[in-house]
Amino acid sequence: MQQILDDKAIDRALTRISHEILERNKGTENLVLIGIPTRGEFLAARICAKIEEFENITLPTGTVDATLYRDDLNLKDEQPSLKETDIPISIAGKTLVLVDDVLYTGRTIRSALNALMDYGRPAAIQLAVLVDRGHRELPIKADYVGKNIPTAPNQGVGVRLSEIDDRDEVLLIIKEDS
Amino acid sequence: MKLKSLIRTEKREAPPDEEHGYKMKRLVVKGARVLDPATGLDAKLNIIAMGGRFASIRPPHEDDNYEGAEWDVVEAEGLLVVPGLIDIHTHLREPGFEYKEDIESGAKAAAAGGFTTILCMANTEPVNDSASVTRLITKRAAAVSPIKVLPIGALTKGLEGRALSEMGELKDAGCVAFSDDGMPVKDPAIMRRALEYSTSLNLPVISHAEEPALTGGGVMNEGVVSTRMGLKGIPNASEDVMVARDIALAELTGARLHIAHVSTRGAVDLIRAAKARGAKVTCEAAPHHLTLDHGAVVGYDTFAKMSPPLRAEEDIAALHAALKDGTIDAIATDHAPHSSIEKDVEFDAAANGIVGLETALGLTLGLVGDGIISLAQAVTLLTSGPARAMGINSGTLKIGASADMTIIDPDMEWVVEPEKFLSKSRNTPYGGRAMKGRAIRTIVGGETVYEMSAEG
Amino acid sequence: MKLKRKDLLSIEELSVEEISFIIETARSFKRVNERDIKKVPTLRGKTVINLFYEPSTRTRTSFEIAAKRMSADAINISVSQSSVKKGETLKDTALNLEAMRPDCIVLRHASSGAPAMLAELLDCSVINAGDGMHEHPSQALLDMMTVLERFDSLEGLNITIVGDVSHSRVARSNIYGFNKLGANVTLCGPPTMIPHGIEEMGATVEYDLDRAIRGADVIMMLRIQLERDRVPLFPTAREYADRYGLNLKRLKGAKEGLLILHPGPINRGVEISPEVADGPYSLLIDQVTNGLAVRMALFYILIGGPSESEHEAEEPDSNGKERGTA
Numbered sequence: 020m021q022q023i024l025d026d027k028a029i030d031r032a033l034t035r036i037s038h039e040i041l042e043r044n045k046g047t048e049n050l051v052l053i054g055i056p057t058r059g060e061f062l063a064a065r066i067c068a069k070i071e072e073f074e075n076i077t078l079p080t081g082t083v084d085a086t087l088y089r090d091d092l093n094l095k096d097e098q099p100s101l102k103e104t105d106i107p108i109s110i111a112g113k114t115l116v117l118v119d120d121v122l123y124t125g126r127t128i129r130s131a132l133n134a135l136m137d138y139g140r141p142a143a144i145q146l147a148v149l150v151d152r153g154h155r156e157l158p159i160k161a162d163y164v165g166k167n168i169p170t171a172p173n174q175g176v177g178v179r180l181s182e183i184d185d186r187d188e189v190l191l192i193i194k195e196d197s
Numbered sequence: 198m199k200l201k202s203l204i205r206t207e208k209r210e211a212p213p214d215e216e217h218g219y220k221m222k223r224l225v226v227k228g229a230r231v232l233d234p235a236t237g238l239d240a241k242l243n244i245i246a247m248g249g250r251f252a253s254i255r256p257p258h259e260d261d262n263y264e265g266a267e268w269d270v271v272e273a274e275g276l277l278v279v280p281g282l283i284d285i286h287t288h289l290r291e292p293g294f295e296y297k298e299d300i301e302s303g304a305k306a307a308a309a310g311g312f313t314t315i316l317c318m319a320n321t322e323p324v325n326d327s328a329s330v331t332r333l334i335t336k337r338a339a340a341v342s343p344i345k346v347l348p349i350g351a352l353t354k355g356l357e358g359r360a361l362s363e364m365g366e367l368k369d370a371g372c373v374a375f376s377d378d379g380m381p382v383k384d385p386a387i388m389r390r391a392l393e394y395s396t397s398l399n400l401p402v403i404s405h406a407e408e409p410a411l412t413g414g415g416v417m418n419e420g421v422v423s424t425r426m427g428l429k430g431i432p433n434a435s436e437d438v439m440v441a442r443d444i445a446l447a448e449l450t451g452a453r454l455h456i457a458h459v460s461t462r463g464a465v466d467l468i469r470a471a472k473a474r475g476a477k478v479t480c481e482a483a484p485h486h487l488t489l490d491h492g493a494v495v496g497y498d499t500f501a502k503m504s505p506p507l508r509a510e511e512d513i514a515a516l517h518a519a520l521k522d523g524t525i526d527a528i529a530t531d532h533a534p535h536s537s538i539e540k541d542v543e544f545d546a547a548a549n550g551i552v553g554l555e556t557a558l559g560l561t562l563g564l565v566g567d568g569i570i571s572l573a574q575a576v577t578l579l580t581s582g583p584a585r586a587m588g589i590n591s592g593t594l595k596i597g598a599s600a601d602m603t604i605i606d607p608d609m610e611w612v613v614e615p616e617k618f619l620s621k622s623r624n625t626p627y628g629g630r631a632m633k634g635r636a637i638r639t640i641v642g643g644e645t646v647y648e649m650s651a652e653g
Numbered sequence: 654m655k656l657k658r659k660d661l662l663s664i665e666e667l668s669v670e671e672i673s674f675i676i677e678t679a680r681s682f683k684r685v686n687e688r689d690i691k692k693v694p695t696l697r698g699k700t701v702i703n704l705f706y707e708p709s710t711r712t713r714t715s716f717e718i719a720a721k722r723m724s725a726d727a728i729n730i731s732v733s734q735s736s737v738k739k740g741e742t743l744k745d746t747a748l749n750l751e752a753m754r755p756d757c758i759v760l761r762h763a764s765s766g767a768p769a770m771l772a773e774l775l776d777c778s779v780i781n782a783g784d785g786m787h788e789h790p791s792q793a794l795l796d797m798m799t800v801l802e803r804f805d806s807l808e809g810l811n812i813t814i815v816g817d818v819s820h821s822r823v824a825r826s827n828i829y830g831f832n833k834l835g836a837n838v839t840l841c842g843p844p845t846m847i848p849h850g851i852e853e854m855g856a857t858v859e860y861d862l863d864r865a866i867r868g869a870d871v872i873m874m875l876r877i878q879l880e881r882d883r884v885p886l887f888p889t890a891r892e893y894a895d896r897y898g899l900n901l902k903r904l905k906g907a908k909e910g911l912l913i914l915h916p917g918p919i920n921r922g923v924e925i926s927p928e929v930a931d932g933p934y935s936l937l938i939d940q941v942t943n944g945l946a947v948r949m950a951l952f953y954i955l956i957g958g959p960s961e962s963e964h965e966a967e968e969p970d971s972n973g974k975e976r977g978t979a
Contacts, residue, residue: 087693098957101681137690421850427765427787427822497766542742543764
């Protein structure tokens, strides 16, 4: 296991992403942050706090659980527990920034996009991730990336956030028997 | 001392046939423990049959010589020989339901279970309520049955409980008792007339004691288990009130009443009291009511569905006590073959009953093994007890009587494998049950009609 | 959490954890039902057969909508009991339906144990939608869910079930369920409606309704079947309503915040007066809403995963969402 990002690096990445979001959208108007549980939800909250710090505006922040839209339920032995979907305002006509910890195959994002569409018709959806580890299986690209970590097939990425883990860090994990 | 007086050898001239130079067939069963509780016999003896009848039962002697072509010698050292077992309650399903059982398969199953005589109930199609059906059964039995099959005639026409069957004619045709078994006789006035009328024929009336209004669509014993399973229950009272009614009517009429398949503590108490008063009442219990309680129904096992239903532990305890004190005269199988058509359905829709001929002896010996009854009691309940209840002149090793006997290996351990039954049906809750003691040879009229094969 | 079972046949067989998991999952589905677009693609390509041998509008509709909201194909088959008599057996019907490869059969049947029989016979999932007088597990789950929306826990709660417990599968499932979650269950009705040995299932019996109401946090009124047995269970509907009907006057002796449940359909004026049925404590409508969510949760848990045949297909691809170690 190798630490790729420590708590300071994570914080710097989130600061940069927050600035990029503001820059690209020319401010906060119409913006809604949507985290994908579990860790995307905390990242969205941190981005929300940073933007509040910079702009003195609290963005509406929600969560979307995409479990019911996944395409791999048939492959799982065990049904994943359903998590909260909480979208505080109507998303019709809004610009949504979807936040997740790791971007990998893109399938989770695909299901989240489908789920969001069932809540209304947003003007645009952008994607922010802390780590992009490559190996996409769908044509999905992040708009804001904390760090690109190209991984080998026998490697994984672990994200720990102090909200539920004991500290902030991003790890490169060598999987055994892989 | 006592033994000597009990061992009888007929001192008589050679049988008439032998005077003409023809050697009669002779059978000797050598060295077994011979147990005939009706005569108090219990010793290591040789049993000799000639011309199909018991000729002599005596201790082995050094001068014994059983050589010669006419001798059929059965070595039975270490085995138990008892009078041929009698089952006074079977359903052979012929005529009408031959896909479940016929006289041949039922009789062969009985022989395999150690039975040499069985009585078959009247609920065939057509019902055995006329001499022609009785004769059909006796003729068929004579042709295909290795053992004795005695028909029971219907008490009322079509088992409908409305008009008496022609009981006199049925007796002449060969019926040995009367019963609407399977159906209770609802109308007490009809029951009274039937009992009254039967006294002139001196045959017993067998009562399927159940008050249908109290059964009211019930499918198992009413109690904790039926409540949990959401199945409609049959209260003990359904049996008790009918037993009480029929005892009262038997005492009123002086008739011989036999209560079939008692299942409740209340019923045995009523019968015990009636017997003490001197009423001509006898009764039987089925092996399943002595060995299984209503918990067997859990899982909606239709093989545990019967009428009367499997009852509670307290009832089983009362039945055991009644076996011990002689209130129960007989163990009778209520052998009720059904196919998957009747049993592989929802519990509510399933037919009542199980096959019993091939498990009855093992289960009864199990009661001995559990210390509930003695071996002598067990043998009585399967031989002289049922014979006396039905007024049949058998069930004991009597010189001159048909040489019917059952050779039992009391120590043989075996497992019930329904797929090996000789019965056409497999509806038993005892599949896989370990048993100890089994009939290994059944002899009727001096002829071996069943011998257990090596593979069981 | 994993529900290690192919079928849902009874509450008796469920653990506390399984019950909680189902209710927890149902809460998520309740939110789906509150959206404008109430459909999720979760069960696309799956087939659910609602096989109903007893007339039922409420339960059948609830299962049907639940399946459709999850994008499963739902087929309703209603079989009248009279045609069963001469028609094919339940076993044959079930084997025929299974040949069409449904993922789940929802069975309502008048014979207790019929769903258990199918479950053993078939590879597909079987959900008991009410069997005879045995169990009605989805009803008990929605009842528990409804009460849990008003109380944090059922621990120590007093629940009184009033009516024909003897013939009620709803009562049996609820006795098991509420007991498992720690509530105290009291049964109330005339002795003709209280079956033999019911106390051994974990309930106390109280024949006097006023006493049974006192101290109750939840009262569940069972539907009274006015013509059931050849011999009626009570003299007249009038006397029943008088002694065992719930009305405003009776509720004067009740606890503050009492909740009233009824599995429906109700006989207004017999077991429950209109004022009570429509009153503020009545959760009858919540029960229906939650029923839909519970049934969606059951479908998700039982058939949301691989079909039997796909089971061994391939190693699940953890597509980056195994949190912590993606």
